[in-house]
Amino acid sequence: MTKSYKIPLLLLMAFIKENKIAQYISEDEIYESFKNFYSNPKYAIDMERHEKTKNFRNWSKKEYIKLAKENPIKYLLKTEREYFKMDGNYFCLTEKLKLVLNNKIFVENYKDILEFRCYEYFKCRDLF
Helix, strand or coil: CCCCCCHHHCCCCEEECCCCCEECHHHHHHHHHHHHHHCCCCHHHHHHHHCCCCHHHHHHHHHHHHHHHHHHHHHHHHCCCCCCCCCCCCEEEEEEHHHHCCCHHHHHHHHHHHHHHHHHHHHHHCCC
């Protein structure tokens, strides 16, 4: 992972709701997840350090969605088609994952892994 963009897409804020994993997330949910994630000063530094994203605090929903579609969504669809797909304007998990969406143990492990990857990403880059 070279940027933290996958984290707000995959972490609690977008896919995980009420200890379940949502199969579909809308552009509104993606926008809210990215905006909330990067409004945290400890994560904002990843956006501030790059010319293309340093003005993110003034972004509209359109710019956040563009970032999500050009970066994590595009590459997850390219490399992980088995698990991710688009359905109109919804970013979705494939049917292959349907069996684990409500599995509490899977959800807890998923959250732990993503939280660890988030911590590791920022720690390894001396951004914490």
